[in-house]
Amino acid sequence: MAGNDKVRVRFAPSPTGQLHIGNVRTALFNWLFARQKGGTFILRIEDTDLERSEARYEAQLMEDLKWLGLDWDEGPDVGGPYPPYRQSDKMEVYRGYAERLIKEGKAYYCFCSAEELEHEREQALKEQRQPIYSGKCRKMDPAEAERRRAAGEAAAIRLKIPERPIRFHDIVRGEVEFSHEVVSDPIIVRSSGMPIYNYVVVIDDADMKITHVIRGDDHISNTPKQVAVYEALGLPVPEFAHLSTILGPDGGRLSKRHGATSVANFREMGILPEALMNYLALLGWAPSGGDREIFPKDELIKEFSLERVTPSPAVFDTEKLHWLNRHYIKQSRPERIHQLGAGFLQRAGLLPASANGSVSGWSNSVIDLLAPYVDKLDQLPEKAKIIFDGGATTALAVPENAEIFANEKARAVAEAFAKRATTESPLTAEKFKAIMDEIKAETGAKGKDLFHPVRIMLIGSHSGPDFNRLIPVIEEGSKLELPVHVKSVKERTEEFVRAL
């Protein structure tokens, strides 16, 4: 590969399901590499597996990539100089190349039936031999093969693997070598006429002038077959970079049993795209020095380098993702968090589907109050219980709270507060402060002894947001027409005193 060629990379997913986090990481590394080098990032849809491919997944996948902030320069939707960008639209091309390989004696027809092959395979395994193709049809006279084909016999097409080691260069792993003895003559076209992935991927990459194939390391064992296809076709072999696998906390492949695995999952959880991007970039890559964690998109493009990608597999760490997400929530423009947060509260049935002026203004202050407490935005409804539930009546059922009220002084504080709060309604932050000063003087309680009982009365817990911000939110909410009534300070206090 000439070093000064313009970088062209691709992300080539199969539309067979939700976009997995491992695949997105592959997309991200391709994209970062392209953007940094001023190259081209291509989206190609690999749908030769007609059985499993679905159009809706293709649309979903593009949406997910866009959400994350990845854009492509060429693809099935935007076109480009080397169409088509969907394999199912390209069958004739694959067929043409296959015929050429046969004519040149680099591939041959194979008439072995699936049952026959399966039997051979089992036999080989039983005898502890390498389960590779016997090469039976490889020796067949081409004229004989043509006769059988003309007679209507179905045949797959196999590529002849040359009898020498196959080597390729991998940016992440260095030189990789496979003995030809472990590589079967691969089928490149099924007897049905449908070409096979290991074959079409090469043709597509070559046609699209891909310079760097960056993909998951589950493809590493397929690479010698693909290199053989490049060589048979006389096409330049690109650079490879095989990215390590993302593992679950138990060391197994990250899968559904570990929880969220698709981009859609993370979006629905209220993970911000920039947090996910930052986190994913740090999985298997680190900047020189390795002492920096926060990387917004632009910084990532600037700092990223394929040479610094780690070859070892990485365990997905939700805690660290959450840490980054909290960081980006704080960094975000408030309006953005207001909008996203309101969506979560609406879906939880806490806010009306369409909020008018005063409700949406209030919703914003609720979100401002609670957002600093969440790892991800879908925790907002749970945190909002202090506003919507109040918890005054159930508060004493919590042993920790009951213990606090076992103290005479705490009861005195509660009663003193109730006396004033029920007459001063609605309560403001200023009046609240004045009341607390009075109670402090009257009961002699201060610090935790003073504030804990009051907080428990109001939100059912001795810890929570600053009173100065909490009180106005409660009082304002109590005046609004909402799907779930927000109890005023007065209501909460009265209810609590009755329960005491």
Add this chain to the structure above:
RNA sequence: GGCGCUAUCGUCUAGGGGUUAGGACGUGAGAUUCUCAAUCUUAAAACCCGGGUUCGAUUCCCGGUAGCGCUACCA
């Protein structure tokens, strides 16, 4: 089974023939705050095992072990 890839704190990683092996998440402690969260300070925490090369290996080489992947007319 064969082949391949991988191996630094619990996790993500930096580093590299001689280092107090660095940072981050998480965890513990402290400061601050009415409380919690946040923030700041601080502590504990790692070079898989065995050989070889070397004056000296965690670092280079070989082997083992473990994990993962591939071993399809799936992608």
